[in-house]
Structures are given as structure tokens and as C-alpha cells.
Amino acid sequence: MRRLAALSIRWKVTLASMIASVTVLAVACAVFFAHELGRARVNLGRSLQVRADTIGLVSAASILFDDPKAAGEILEASRVDPGIVTAAIYALDGRPFATYRRRASEENAPVVALAADTMEGRFVGDRRLVTRPIDFKGKRVGFVALESDLADLSDVKSGFMLAALLVLALCIGIGWLLALQLQRLVTRPILALVESARTISRDRDYSVRVVVRGGDEIGVLARSFNEMLEQVEERDVELEAARGTLEHRVAARTRELQLEIGERCQVQATLVRQTEELTRSNADLEQFAYVASHDLQEPLRIVASYTQLLAETHDGQLGPDAEKYVRYAVDGALRMQNLISDLLAYARVARAPAPPQTVASGDLLSRALDNLQLTIEESGARVTHDELPMVRCNSSQLVQLFQNLVGNAIKFHGERSPKIHVEAVCRDGETEFSVRDNGIGFDSKYAAKIFVIFQRLHARGKYSGTGIGLAVCKKIVEHHGGRIWVESRVGQGSTFFFTIPQAAPDREAKEEVRHVGVEAS
Amino acid sequence: MVTSSRRLVAGLLAALVWSAALRTVPTAAGTRTPTEYDVKAVYLLNFARFVEWPDAGFATATAPFAICVLGSDPFGSTLDETLAGETIAGRNLVTRRIAHPTDATTCQIVFTGASETTRLPAIVDALAGRPVLTVGDETAFTQRGGMISFRLEQSTVRIDVNPEAIRRSGLSMSSQLLRLARIVSAQP
CATH class of the missing domain: 1.20.5 (Single alpha-helices involved in coiled-coils or other helix-helix interfaces)
Structure with missing residues (x-):
């Protein structure tokens, strides 16, 4: 099957037409054969019957005049037909009047049951029996029986076989030549197509x-x-x-x-x-x-x-x-x-030599408040705080930061006694502290300005100070890698925010510190 | 094949036994073996079947077919029994006993017994040119101008035929019968 699939279409088409025509021819031959055989059988039966009738006609006189010898001579004429094996003429009373045997070895006479239903011919094995009545001038005078072998039929068979084989062989030959020629009608354009496809895929043209x-x-x-x-x-x-x-x-x-x-x-x-x-x-x-x-x-x-x-x-x-x-x-x-x-x-x-440590920011606030104790007592300020987290920082600088911011808040109090609240939230990897006061506040447009060194919002006479404190705060926060900003409204108090990263301050800041330190020494 | 052959043989034997039992002639007196004249009576009837008579041979279209016995009758009742009820070409068969050859002109078949040997020429002359089939019981009958004569051959009845005589009388005999008969021509 795989071999057939790999076969060229040229051979496939040729084979297909060959198979079709040979099959059709074989079927036709088979049908003809069956038909011929049937006809041969019928013909054989008919010719036997005709022969029997002829014998009957001719032998009527010999029966009537009781001349078995003459009847025997008539039967003997059957020898011209080699198919007839035995023959017999029966008198009306059923006795065998005359018999004929093709060969001495044949049975004496065919079996004839002298009844009307056996008057038809029939095939018995490889023999055929025909029994016919002998009538003369309307009177029944006897019966004739013939037994024939089917040599004629087998002759017909073998003859037809031979003819069929010859025809088949001839037709296969002619069919093959025709199919070889005709397949080009179909295959030539296909093969041309295939050739072009090959050329194209080979040359990419x-x-x-x-x-x-x-x-x-x-x-x-x-x-x-x-x-x-x-x-x-x-x-x-x-x-x-x-x-x-x-x-x-x-x-x-x-x-x-x-x-x-x-x-x-x-x-x-x-x-x-x-x-x-x-x-x-x-x-x-x-x-x-x-x-x-x-x-x-x-x-x-x-x-x-x-x-x-x-x-x-x-x-x-x-x-x-x-x-x-x-x-x-x-x-x-x-x-x-x-x-x-x-x-x-x-x-x-910027010159701080101490390395950062992780400390409780609440402790640092307490230290800042201790340093501010006198100021707090004088002003009557109340400083409160939430629970404060651990931070990694330079602790003395963070104390300084708290101290500056709380000190600032106390310094810029209004007519009310100052209230200061410190709290912290942890978010986005940093800790955000806020220092809220109820002081005089300021216009938020100055929010950036106040962190610049020597910048003051108020006359020196009203509030003392050098204008450096918040700049120091900014520097400390930035030194730790954080940010500082303020939110405020005039008369509404201010809130200072700053963040300290929870991770260690970035390396660049440290490098810078070391660099400066080295130059200073 | 062996089975069918055996069956054939058995059937054959059965047929032979059966036919032997039937080789008798049914008569009014019962069944007996056929005698010579039983056979000859049947033959006379058979001659009527194998010979054709011209219409001119009959007086009328419905005239019976007459088989006549000239002179002494050797058949007895056999002939009448044999011919009873038979017809030839639509005509009834009748038997007649005649004494003179001239009476035979209205017969279709005339049987001449052994007693008439001396009158043979007269019979032949009387029936010359007439369509009457002459049958003689004597072998020499055909040699002396008769048409058919019986002859015994090993106790079997055989017939001689003089075709020339038949031809002259205007009758025609079936070749089948001629084939069975011994052909004889008249002696001068």
C-alpha cells in the first residue's frame, strides 16, 4: 500500500483504467459464460429431445410390426452423436424393445420410469435423461429414452474459457497500450505542474x-x-x-x-x-x-x-x-x-563620625525634651507623643533634630500656651515623623524658604534666633537620606514632617562623609 | 456415480420383470399368449396406417374402411376383436367375409388365405388398377402379383412387399414399412 502511494500518478492513472477495464471485461465474460452455459444446457436438452422424437417417428413402424432389429438399427444411428451414452425404445407395455450402448461397459439402458411426469428431460449427475413418447397417427405406440453425457457441455465450457482467456489477454494488451497513451491526457499537465513547482522550489524563481x-x-x-x-x-x-x-x-x-x-x-x-x-x-x-x-x-x-x-x-x-x-x-x-x-x-x-545605630526614637525625643526642660517650664508648653518606632540613625543628630523642631514650636507660640504633639507612621520603607504645634503658623508660600540658612520670616526683635536651626534640621534629615517639609497656615499652627529611611542611609551619603572627614584631618 | 449406476441396474431389472408380466394379450376369454393370427390381425390394422388410399377408393366421404377376408377365415373372432373401435383417418373399420374376388372391389384391404392359392391370378386381375391392398397369407403371393405377403421367420411374422404392385394400384406405402419389409418383385 505505501509502495502504491509512492507510485507516480502516471502509473496510478494507467493502473486505475486497466483495473476498471479488466474488471468490466471479466464480469462481462462471466455473464456471457453463464448465459452461454445455460443456453448450451437448454440446447443440449432440446437437441436430445429432437433426436428422441426423430427416433420415435422413425421407429414407430418397427414397434408396430414387432421388428426389434430394425429398431436397433435406428438406435444404432445414434452413434453419430458421441454424446449419447445409451438409448432405448420401449413398447407400450413397457418392455425394452431395442437398446443401444455407446460402449459395452455402459449400462444396458437408461432408467426410464414410464410415467408422464418423467417425460421432461432432466440432468442426473453428469448425465442427462430424456424420455419421449412415440405416437403414430394419434396413437401411442411406445417410448424412446436417451441418455447423454455432458461432454458437449464441457466442450462448450473449455471452448469458452479458452476464448475468454484469449479475449482477456488481447484486451489487457490493447487496454494497456490505450491506457498508456490516454493517461497522458490527464497526467501530462499535472506532471508539467509538478515540474514547474520543483523548478520554483529549487531555484526560488x-x-x-x-x-x-x-x-x-x-x-x-x-x-x-x-x-x-x-x-x-x-x-x-x-x-x-x-x-x-x-x-x-x-x-x-x-x-x-x-x-x-x-x-x-x-x-x-x-x-x-x-x-x-x-x-x-x-x-x-x-x-x-x-x-x-x-x-x-x-x-x-x-x-x-x-x-x-x-x-x-x-x-x-x-x-x-x-x-x-x-x-x-x-x-x-x-x-x-x-x-x-x-x-x-x-x-x-556633615562631619559626624558616629556610625548609625538602631535606637528607639522615643528615647531620643525624651533626651531632646530633657535638653529643652527649662524652655518648656518657662513657656508652660505641653509636649505629647504617640508610641514611636525604632529607627536606624545617628542618635545625637536625631536628638538635635527633635530639639530644634520642638524648640521652634515653643518659640513661635501665639497667645495660647503651646501644645506640641509628636507622632510617627511607617510607610513605603521609611518612617514619617510629624511635629504638630498650635503656634502662629505662616503662609504656606514660605514653606520652602524657611529651610534655607539665615532665612527668617520674622523681625529679630520679635523672635530671637540665628536663622540656622531649620537649615540644620534639613541637613540632618538629608544626611540620613530622608526628606523634610512643612504644612502651615497663618494662626492655625504648623506641622513639620520628616522621614528617616528604614534601611541604612545610602552608600553615597556615607562616602561623602568619609571623603569630607579625610580632608578635614 | 456408483450409487446412481446401481439404481440404474435395479430400475432396469424392475422394468424387465414388469414388461414380461405384460407380454400377454388381453382378450374376452382372458389373458393368453398371442397366436400367429393375433399378430397378423394387428398387422392388417397396422397396414391400414402405413398405406394411403386415394379418396376415389371409397364410395362416399363417410364410407367405412373395409378389411375383407376372401375365402376361408383363419382368424376366427380375433380380427373382429382387434379391429373393434379402431378408426382409420376418421373412417370406421369394418370386416367383411367375401367369397369372390369381384366382391373385393369395395374393400380397402383384402386378405387372401391359403385356400385361395389357386385363384390368385383371378384375384390379381379382378383388382388390377383398383386401390385395394392385397395381402396374402402365402409367401409366394407377392411373387405372383400380390402386394403384401406374410412370412414366418423363426416363428416371427415378417412381411414381403411388392412395391411395383402397390404403385400400379394407386396406393402409396410408408417408407417406414418398406424398410421393415423384404422387397419382392413379381415373377414372370
Whole structure:
């Protein structure tokens, strides 16, 4: 079966037509054979009957004149028919009047039951029996019986077989030649199609076209094939064009990107350089501020000490103007001392040598409140707080932060006694602290300004301070990698928020600290 | 095949026994073996069947078919018994006993017994040219101008025929009968 499937369509078509024609022929032969055989049997029966009737007709006289010899001679004439095996003439009373045997070995006479129902011929085994009455001038005078073998039939059979075989062989031969010729009608266009398909798939040449012959299914197939090829070709061209455009566009885009990357690299390099410069100048500035405030402290202490000494020792001895001047000088010196000390604190934030630790922020708040105890008692402030979480931080700086914020809140209280509440929430990997007061508040448009160093919202006469405290706060929070901001409305109090990351402060901040530290030493 | 052969043989034997039992002639007196004249009576009837008579041979269209016995009658009652009820071509069969050859002109068949041997020429002359079948009981009958004569051959009745005589009389005899008979021509 698989071998048959692999066979060329040429042979399949030839085989199919051969099988069909040979089958039809064989069936026709079989039908003819059956028909012929039937007819031969009928003919045999009929000819036997005719022969029997003839014998009867001729032998009537011999029966009537009781001449068995003459009857025997008549029967003997049956010898011309080799099919007749035995024959007999019976008198009316049933006695065998004359008999005939083709060969001595044959039975004496065929069995004849002399009854009307046996008058018809019948086949007994390989013999056929025919019994006919002998009538003469309307009177029955006897019976004749013939027994024939079926040699004639087998002759007919073998003759027909031979003829059928010859016809079959001849027809197979002619049919094969015809099928070989006729199959080309069907297979030639198919094979041409196959050849074209092979050429196309081998050479990838889609410009090849199949020659279309006729409007039958193969013609339709060939036309469809050609249309398909056209489409493939068109698509090929389009694809080629698209590919060209695409390459072009990719090249252009690549160029643009290269230019862009170059620019970005330059920008980045500039940025890095500027950052470095900025970092260096920042460090220089801090170094300068630290060194300056540290070194300024000593002469200032002398100025402050001696002007105070002058005011104490010469109290009432100087003129009123002189006393006023000395008081101004003492005030200025003290203010300058505060300023310098605050500046030092500000500068120190970046220089903090202590590594961060995980501590309870509630403890840190308590320490800040201890430091502020005098101020709190004086102002009658009430400071409350929720439960505060553990944070990882530089604890002295966080104490400073709380101290500045709570101190600020107390300082800018209104006419009511100050109430301050500290709470904390943990969200998005950081802890958000808030310090809320019921103080004077301020316009929220200044919310960014207040964290800038030396910036003040109020006249120095109304609220004391150096304008450094919130700048220090901002610096501490940023040093820990957090953010600080404020929400406030005039007369409604302010709330300061700051966040401390729950993870360790990022590495860059540490690097910077170390860098600055190294330069300072 | 063996079975069917045996059956054939058995059937054959049965047929033989059966036919032997029937080889008798039914008569008024009962069943007996047929005598020579029983056979000859049947033969006379059979001659009527194998010979054709012209219509001119009969007086009328419905005239009976007459079988006549000339002279002494050797048949006795046998002939009448044999012919009783038989017809030939639609005509009734009758038997007549005649004494003179001239009486025979209205007969279709004339049987001449042994007693008439001396009158043979007269009989032949009387019936010359007439369609009357002459049958003689004597073998020489045909040689002396008769048409058919009986002859005994090993106790079997056989017949001689003189076709020339038959032809001259205007009768025609079936070739079947001629085939069975011994052909004889008249002696000069």
C-alpha cells in the first residue's frame, strides 16, 4: 500500500483504467459464460429431445410390426452423436424393445420410469435423461429414452474459457497500450505542474509560469498556481522594498542615536565634572565655615568677655551714652557667639563620625525634651507623643533634630500656651515623623524658604534666633537620606514632617562623609 | 456415480420383470399368449396406417374402411376383436367375409388365405388398377402379383412387399414399412 502511494500518478492513472477495464471485461465474460452455459444446457436438452422424437417417428413402424432389429438399427444411428451414452425404445407395455450402448461397459439402458411426469428431460449427475413418447397417427405406440453425457457441455465450457482467456489477454494488451497513451491526457499537465513547482522550489524563481491547457480542474489548478506565483512575486518585490526602506530607516535612526548618545555622554561628562566641582566647592565651603567659626570663636570670646567685664566693673561710672554702647557691644558679641555656635553645629552635621545605630526614637525625643526642660517650664508648653518606632540613625543628630523642631514650636507660640504633639507612621520603607504645634503658623508660600540658612520670616526683635536651626534640621534629615517639609497656615499652627529611611542611609551619603572627614584631618 | 449406476441396474431389472408380466394379450376369454393370427390381425390394422388410399377408393366421404377376408377365415373372432373401435383417418373399420374376388372391389384391404392359392391370378386381375391392398397369407403371393405377403421367420411374422404392385394400384406405402419389409418383385 505505501509502495502504491509512492507510485507516480502516471502509473496510478494507467493502473486505475486497466483495473476498471479488466474488471468490466471479466464480469462481462462471466455473464456471457453463464448465459452461454445455460443456453448450451437448454440446447443440449432440446437437441436430445429432437433426436428422441426423430427416433420415435422413425421407429414407430418397427414397434408396430414387432421388428426389434430394425429398431436397433435406428438406435444404432445414434452413434453419430458421441454424446449419447445409451438409448432405448420401449413398447407400450413397457418392455425394452431395442437398446443401444455407446460402449459395452455402459449400462444396458437408461432408467426410464414410464410415467408422464418423467417425460421432461432432466440432468442426473453428469448425465442427462430424456424420455419421449412415440405416437403414430394419434396413437401411442411406445417410448424412446436417451441418455447423454455432458461432454458437449464441457466442450462448450473449455471452448469458452479458452476464448475468454484469449479475449482477456488481447484486451489487457490493447487496454494497456490505450491506457498508456490516454493517461497522458490527464497526467501530462499535472506532471508539467509538478515540474514547474520543483523548478520554483529549487531555484526560488517565482517568475516561472505554468502553461495552462484547457478549462478542466487541472487547468483551474494551473491558473490558480500561476496567480499564486504572481502574488508571491508581488509580495517579494514589496518585501524587498520594505526591507530597503527599513534598512534605510534603521541606518538613519542608528546615526541619530549615535549622535544622541554622543551628546548625552558629553552632557554626562559635564555633569560629572560639575558635580565633582560642586562637591569640592561644597566641602571647601564647609571646611571654610568650620575653620572660620572655630577660629572666630576664640577672638570673639575675648571680645565678649572683656566687654562684659567692662560693663560690670564700670557700672554707673561711664556716661549714659558709653553704657549704651557697651551694652550694644555685649549684645553683638553674644549674638555672634550664638551665630558661630549654630554655624559650627551646622557644619558638624556633615562631619559626624558616629556610625548609625538602631535606637528607639522615643528615647531620643525624651533626651531632646530633657535638653529643652527649662524652655518648656518657662513657656508652660505641653509636649505629647504617640508610641514611636525604632529607627536606624545617628542618635545625637536625631536628638538635635527633635530639639530644634520642638524648640521652634515653643518659640513661635501665639497667645495660647503651646501644645506640641509628636507622632510617627511607617510607610513605603521609611518612617514619617510629624511635629504638630498650635503656634502662629505662616503662609504656606514660605514653606520652602524657611529651610534655607539665615532665612527668617520674622523681625529679630520679635523672635530671637540665628536663622540656622531649620537649615540644620534639613541637613540632618538629608544626611540620613530622608526628606523634610512643612504644612502651615497663618494662626492655625504648623506641622513639620520628616522621614528617616528604614534601611541604612545610602552608600553615597556615607562616602561623602568619609571623603569630607579625610580632608578635614 | 456408483450409487446412481446401481439404481440404474435395479430400475432396469424392475422394468424387465414388469414388461414380461405384460407380454400377454388381453382378450374376452382372458389373458393368453398371442397366436400367429393375433399378430397378423394387428398387422392388417397396422397396414391400414402405413398405406394411403386415394379418396376415389371409397364410395362416399363417410364410407367405412373395409378389411375383407376372401375365402376361408383363419382368424376366427380375433380380427373382429382387434379391429373393434379402431378408426382409420376418421373412417370406421369394418370386416367383411367375401367369397369372390369381384366382391373385393369395395374393400380397402383384402386378405387372401391359403385356400385361395389357386385363384390368385383371378384375384390379381379382378383388382388390377383398383386401390385395394392385397395381402396374402402365402409367401409366394407377392411373387405372383400380390402386394403384401406374410412370412414366418423363426416363428416371427415378417412381411414381403411388392412395391411395383402397390404403385400400379394407386396406393402409396410408408417408407417406414418398406424398410421393415423384404422387397419382392413379381415373377414372370
